[in-house]
Amino acid sequence: MKVDTKDTVQRDEVHGDEVQTECCAPLTDAPIDDSVAAELARTYAALADPVRLKMLSLIAASGEVCSCDFVEPLAKSQPTVSHHTKILAEAGLIDGDKRGRWVHWRVRSGREDFVRRVLGAGSD
Amino acid sequence: MKVDTKDTVQRDEVHGDEVQTECCAPLTDAPIDDSVAAELARTYAALADPVRLKMLSLIAASGEVCSCDFVEPLAKSQPTVSHHTKILAEAGLIDGDKRGRWVHWRVRSGREDFVRRVLGAGSD
DNA sequence: CCAATAGATCGACAGATGTCAATATGAAAG
DNA sequence: CTTTCATATTGACATCTGTCGATCTATTGG
Numbered sequence: 001m002k003v004d005t006k007d008t009v010q011r012d013e014v015h016g017d018e019v020q021t022e023c024c025a026p027l028t029d030a031p032i033d034d035s036v037a038a039e040l041a042r043t044y045a046a047l048a049d050p051v052r053l054k055m056l057s058l059i060a061a062s063g064e065v066c067s068c069d070f071v072e073p074l075a076k077s078q079p080t081v082s083h084h085t086k087i088l089a090e091a092g093l094i095d096g097d098k099r100g101r102w103v104h105w106r107v108r109s110g111r112e113d114f115v116r117r118v119l120g121a122g123s124d
Numbered sequence: 125m126k127v128d129t130k131d132t133v134q135r136d137e138v139h140g141d142e143v144q145t146e147c148c149a150p151l152t153d154a155p156i157d158d159s160v161a162a163e164l165a166r167t168y169a170a171l172a173d174p175v176r177l178k179m180l181s182l183i184a185a186s187g188e189v190c191s192c193d194f195v196e197p198l199a200k201s202q203p204t205v206s207h208h209t210k211i212l213a214e215a216g217l218i219d220g221d222k223r224g225r226w227v228h229w230r231v232r233s234g235r236e237d238f239v240r241r242v243l244g245a246g247s248d
Numbered sequence: 249c250c251a252a253t254a255g256a257t258c259g260a261c262a263g264a265t266g267t268c269a270a271t272a273t274g275a276a277a278g
Numbered sequence: 279c280t281t282t283c284a285t286a287t288t289g290a291c292a293t294c295t296g297t298c299g300a301t302c303t304a305t306t307g308g
Contacts, residue, residue, distance in 0.1 A: 027184035027231060027240045031197075037174035037181075040243070045172035049266080050161035053168075057161075060151035068284065073155075077268050082286055084266090101275055101284045107151060116151045117241070119164070173296080191255065201298050206256055208296090225254045225305050250308085257302070265294070272287070278280085 046091030047118055051076060052084050056107075057119050059094060064106045067096075170215030171242060175200060176208050181243050183218060183229055191220075191227045 032040070047053060051074055058073065059065045070081045085105060088094045093111055096103045107115050156164070171177060175198055182197065183189045194205045209229060212218045217235055220227045231239050 026187055027236055028181060028243055029185065031178060031181040031185045032243060034174065034178075037177040040177050041172050041174040044168045044177075044242075045265095048165055048169035048172045050158065050165040051266085053161040053164050054155060054158075057152060057155040061153065061155045063150050066284090076266095078285070079269080079287080080267055086286085098275095098285090101282095103285070112151055118168075119152055119156060169295095175296085200296095202255070203257080203299080204297055210256085222255090222305095227255065251306105252308100253304100253306080255303085255305105258300080260299095261297085263295085263297105265292100267291085267293100269290095270288085273285080275282100275284085277282075 043091055043093075046087050046093060049084070051080075052088055053119070055081075055084055055088065055105075056093065056115060059105050059107055060115055060119060064097075064104045067103045067105065167215050167217075170211050170217060173208070175204075176212055177243070179205075179208055179212065180217065180231075180239060183231055184239055184243060188221075188228045188230045191229065 047056075054074060055065075055070060058070065067078075067081060067085060070076070070085075071078055074081065076084075085094065085096065085103075089096060089105075093108055093115060094105050095108045096105050098104075171180075178198060179189075179194060182194070191202075191205060191209060194200070194209075195202055198205065200208075209218065209220065209227075213220060213229075217232055217239060218229050219232045220229050222228075
């Protein structure tokens with residue numbers, strides 16, 4: 001049985017009038033394709049680490065956080081902090097603003113809702 | 125150790141009356157703690173693989189999918205499919221229902237909204 | 249009972265990932 | 279220019295993860 005995202009997707013209507021949405025109503029109309037899956041996986045991979053989630057929440061709670069202020073609350077070395085900020089930035093979740101010797105991190109413009117939802121996913 | 129730059133980041137402290145904080149309004153009221161971060165990270169780790177995302181979307185689109193019907197569309201071996209279903213199940217995202225020799229997988233009750241949102245995260 | 253089949257588990261392996269010490273880069277201060 | 283400080287990068291290491299062949303388990307049908 002091959003599932004094709006193109007035109008093989010059958011909705012309930014094609015089976016006639018018996019649209020039973022009681023137990024098996026689909027959550028989506030079609031399975032996602034490979035490129036979308038790869039892109040989403042990359043985003044979630046950036047969120048799949050407790051250190052990065054704490055980073056994100058620190059940024060989200062303060063609006064803006066300097067790299068140097070991550071080391072102590074996260075109990076991680078400076079290179080490790082730098083490594084994680086890079087991953088979050090490459091995933092398009094945060095942006096760094098270098099002012100003088102310091103880099104200030106903030107949630108990327110347009111991603112605030114996503115970040116908010118991501119950090120509160122336990123309660124919905 | 126706070127870094128007070130000369131160009132002061134004037135961030136109006138939250139929750140009272142909202143002064144206009146166009147640029148730095150916090151997205152959350154407080155950083156998440158370690159146990160929450162660990163739990164969330166575990167959930168997102170389950171979503172950080174394109175094969176598992178396709179699995180989830182196949183289940184979400186069909187309401188229910190037999191393990192045997194994953195092998196072909198995912199182009200993965202049976203042990204690999206079993207490995208991924210286990211991870212999704214342990215993350216609390218899907219449940220398996222063994223009927224005879226077959227196991228039918230569906231989105232865990234109560235997690236439908238989360239799964240729907242997760243699979244459409246690119247478009248919000 | 250035995251044979252066939254769906255799925256789970258095991259063992260092995262390559263590649264990815266988190267971590268930190270050492271070092272490099274780049275900007276401010278003396 | 280030299281020093282100092284905040285970050286980035288490199289290199290090394292241990293651990294984790296995705297994958298599959300082989301095998302085990304459990305259920306159905308003779």
